Amino acid sequence: EDQVTQSPEALRLQEGESSSLNCSYTVSGLRGLFWYRQDPGKGPEFLFTLYSAGEEKEKERLKATLTKKESFLHITAPKPEDSATYLCAVQEGVQGAQKLVFGQGTRLTINP
Amino acid sequence: NAGVMQNPRHLVRRRGQEARLRCSPMKGHSHVYWYRQLPEEGLKFMVYLQKENIIDESGMPKERFSAEFPKEGPSILRIQQVVRGDSAAYFCASSPLRNNEQFFGPGTRLTVL
Numbered sequence: 472e473d474q475v476t477q478s479p480e481a482l483r484l485q486e487g488e489s490s491s492l493n494c495s496y497t498v499s500g501l502r503g504l505f506w507y508r509q510d511p512g513k514g515p516e517f518l519f520t521l522y523s524a525g526e527e528k529e530k531e532r533l534k535a536t537l538t539k540k541e542s543f544l545h546i547t548a549p550k551p552e553d554s555a556t557y558l559c560a561v562q563e564g565v566q567g568a569q570k571l572v573f574g575q576g577t578r579l580t581i582n583p
Numbered sequence: 584n585a586g587v588m589q590n591p592r593h594l595v596r597r598r599g600q601e602a603r604l605r606c607s608p609m610k611g612h613s614h615v616y617w618y619r620q621l622p623e624e625g626l627k628f629m630v631y632l633q634k635e636n637i638i639d640e641s642g643m644p645k646e647r648f649s650a651e652f653p654k655e656g657p658s659i660l661r662i663q664q665v666v667r668g669d670s671a672a673y674f675c676a677s678s679p680l681r682n683n684e685q686f687f688g689p690g691t692r693l694t695v696l
Contacts, residue, residue, distance in 0.1 A: 505684065514587075514674050514687035515626070558626070569678075570616065570628035570639060571685060 474498075477559050477574035484581050487548050492577045494559030495541040504542050505571060506535050507558040515558055549581045585610065587677050587688035588657075595694045596665050604660040604691045608677030615658045616685055617650060620672040632658060665695045 478493045496504065503522050507515035519528045521537040528535050532553065534545045544557055556578045560571040588607040596602050608615050617629040631639040632652040643650070647665075652658040662669055672692050676685035 507687075514689045517684050517686055520684055560626075569614070569631050570642065571618075571626075572628070573618075573626040575625045 475574035589688035606675030612677035
């Protein structure tokens with residue numbers, strides 16, 4: 472069965488203090504790895520899709536990278552508005568399989 | 584271009600009542616997915632539908648839960664005879680094609696008294 476494990480569960484940083492969130496996965500052929508941001512009381516907001524090892528994508532202070540076993544979400548010089556729960560999900564490369572399997576998330580808090 | 588719409592945003596039901604959750608996908612999206620987020624747990628897949636067809640319902644509880652996506656109108660997730668354990672946030676997502684990014688709605692928060 473597909474498994475997605477995110478670490479750490481929670482992370483507190485000072486404004487401007489860069490760090491990385493980890494997402495490790497086991498899946499029978501990866502079709503895609505997705506990163507979402509979720510604010511309290513809201514639905515997940517799409518950030519990135521990564522399809523193959525070595526791929527990288529950037530958006531503002533966020534950069535996502537992918538290897539054959541894990542993905543990292545790097546946050547550079549974060550601001551308080553980056554505080555949220557960051558979710559990682561995988562989509563299996565099996566015919567007809569469209570569902571996303573999510574990790575538990577990393578709750579990120581950026582203190583001013 | 585409006586995003587995924589869900590209603591109601593909050594729903595309170597007593598044990599034994601029925602709950603109906605509605606989801607209108609983004610314009611041009613024909614694939615709909617339902618996920619459930621229990622308190623202090625991650626998002627779990629429930630069902631994947633295209634117009635008039637259930638494609639994958641491997642995450643749906645065997646009893647009391649059903650879903651549809653008719654030719655006209657929104658997708659409906661129906662929970663019959665609700666129990667306290669059904670209290671959760673239910674999210675709908677849509678995509679334009681298979682294996683594309685899924686965009687989520689704001690969710691319906693169901694509370695069962």
